[in-house]
Amino acid sequence: MPSATERGERSVSPTDAAAHPVKPAQVFDRETEWADLVGFACDPRPGATLGLVSGQHRQGKTFLLEALAKAVGGFYFDGQAAAEAETLQRLADRLGEHTRAADPPRWQRWEDAVDALLALGDQHPALVIIDNFPDLVGPSPALPSVVHGAYRRLHQVHRHNRARLILSGGAPALMRRLFSAPSSLHRLASLELLVRPFDFRVAAQFWGIRSPRLAVQVHAVVGGTPAYRRDLVCDDAPTEPDDFDAWVCRTVLNPRVPLFWEARNLLEGEANHADRALCHSALVAIAVGCSTPGGIADRIGAPLTDVAHVLAVLQNRGLLHGEPDAFRPGLTRYRIAEPLLAFEHAVAWPHRAAIEQEDAAGVWRRVGTAFRSAVAAPHFAQLCRDWATEYAAPDTFGGHPETAVRGSISDPAGHSRLDVDVAVRGTVDGRPGVLLSVGLARWNETVDSHHLERLRHILSVLAASGEDVSQTRPGCYSAIGFGPELRAAEARGEVLLVDADRLYHGE
Incomplete structure (x- = not known):
């Protein structure tokens, strides 16, 4: 409301x-x-x-x-x-x-x-x-x-x-x-x-975090929910980037801390045990990368009608967001709205027994890779989409951004799928729905010229399919940084570059 x-x-x-x-x-x-x-x-x-x-x-x-x-x-x-x-x-x-x-x-x-x-x-x-x-x-x-x-x-x-x-x-x-x-x-x-959760910039201030990369990691675990800091971890915040792993072990992977149990509590309101079980299975599927109802149903081996029901339940409760694909509006893609639920179902849920019985640091060493690939990477991409619509300057995209979502297209030449992490549409000279930018977001990878070439190929495929790309800028987003050739392309005005610092402090 x-x-x-x-x-x-x-x-x-x-x-x-x-x-x-x-x-x-x-x-x-x-x-x-x-x-x-x-x-x-x-x-x-x-x-x-x-x-x-x-x-x-x-x-x-x-x-x-x-x-x-x-x-x-x-x-x-x-x-x-x-x-x-x-x-x-x-x-x-x-x-x-x-x-x-x-x-x-x-x-x-x-x-x-x-x-x-x-x-x-x-x-x-x-x-x-x-x-x-x-x-x-x-x-x-x-x-x-x-x-x-x-x-x-x-x-x-x-x-x-x-x-x-x-x-x-x-x-x-x-x-x-x-x-x-x-x-x-x-x-x-x-x-x-x-009353919404704090957005990612306000959340970083609330947690007292200055490092943008650390802020992304913490937000990927607890999002912008203020009570998680005040009530569930007793104001325990990571003091520096090197403290993140230890902070995870002493909070969200610690059965003696209320935050450990919170993700389960978020689903306790479901009507019956069967619904809750299917909700957990659907969330696991989404957390590991399945985003469409059909893909989720295939992953968990459940009828599409049952999956559609639990997706509607979770979306009505505000725990899921359903968004149209940037290039196929009839296709809805789902993502977990509550970061703690994404962390739970990608990292903690499959290893609950080990977490409750073993040393948290040892478990984290085994599951940290899953966090980086299934949680931090897609979360960083979502923050890039949020930045595009909430913080980018009016001239950043050459128009007024209104939506920023994921998208995918088929590559006729390679018979493969081309994914776009940040597809920005907005208004230019009174024309709504103009494709302002297509972008790739990389959490743990230095982005360089070959990423730009991929974006140029995507633009050519879109143009061949009838999409107007005359106003479309390639965008590269990276939490690590950019190679020298890409920086040179930026200087020539050929690409938009957004790093973690610009995500939190720039336009």
């Missing part, structure tokens, strides 16, 4: 921001999210409003919302999976503490509880946060409709009420299901905010 800023709705002006609480120092980054949240909470205009906050587990939603409630004096309630009567009792006790009531209210129905919460906004803007809202809906399926009915009554009878209710929790797909018909809460929401 996009934020209000991303949807082009009301954003916080400098004048507004001056009157709003400053983001607490303990909240790292999240400037845009904080501005959207305080703008919603402090909106002085009459009329009760509703905000929906979603995001994958451990992205810092609760941390952010608790800080917001404290900053504006709002009411925060952390929902838990419990019987309805128990939840109503706990909610009443919390509200009594918040309002300092001599006798806390006693409710028998959610209708009375929701009315009481919204009544906090009768006299002034009042922030009310119900976190982990999906956990409350399980025992009380009618709760979204109850909230919708309460807002309908307020808008009819108490139009000057200024309650600012935020419902939070769960992946965006789960929140969409909760708030679809019959409750239709989406129609009431004036804020829909998605």
Whole structure:
């Protein structure tokens, strides 16, 4: 769910921001999210409003919302999976503490509880946060409709009420299901905010990592999920590139550290054991390079219909991304969205017994090659695609980049497949979908002139197939560096070169 800023709705002006609480120092980054949240909470205009906050587990939603409630004096309630009567009792006790009531209210129905919460906004803007809202809906399926009915009554009878209710929790797909018909809460929401993982540059800052190559390696293991550092490894970060192997052994390969078990926990919500088993098998196949439904089905020996089902489940939960091939739009390629899951299924899953029984350093010496080829290399390529759309300067590709994905074409001459790691499309002079660049990404290889020749051959094959390549620049991406002939070609304007330093610091 996009934020209000991303949807082009009301954003916080400098004048507004001056009157709003400053983001607490303990909240790292999240400037845009904080501005959207305080703008919603402090909106002085009459009329009760509703905000929906979603995001994958451990992205810092609760941390952010608790800080917001404290900053504006709002009411925060952390929902838990419990019987309805128990939840109503706990909610009443919390509200009594918040309002300092001599006798806390006693409710028998959610209708009375929701009315009481919204009544906090009768006299002034009042922030009310119900976190982990999906956990409350399980025992009380009618709760979204109850909230919708309460807002309908307020808008009819108490139009000057200024309650600012935020419902939070769960992946965006789960929140969409909760708030679809019959409750239709989406129609009431004036804020829909998605708390995402930190992007790769922000994640490096969060972990305190200065070496770009080390930053790629760490991001390939833990991604941009903030809780992994704060809660699951107790702020243990690699101090230098030479410390990476030891850091892996003392954290993600250490059964005594919570991070070791986290990848399994990410799949515990599946409906049944059979689904979970097939999910693991599909993730292993993707982690070792199978990206299409047919290829995954062939790898694990399962019916294509069953594979399509688990891919849809994982994608709905935000654990997989499905993207069209750059040159064959009808072909969907899947990649694991959560780096820890990719690490688990490419490296740890096949060696679980050894990791739990043997010395981690010895196991890592055996599986480190799998990390470099099946995890670090494709992850580096994905960061290169992210850089192309998020950080490249406007003139880098000679147009405005809009997408950067993988692609493959058949080579008629060699009867083989030609792979492109970074295919960038965008807008040039108002024309959308222009192929701006085709690129190769190499994690552990010095890139030189023969890579450029391969790209030129790819461009000739694309041109012969009818693709307009008149605006297409060859691009070479390497975490190691580039040979002298390729540097000379760059000086002549024949190729775009992006190393790890430019990935993290340049445009």
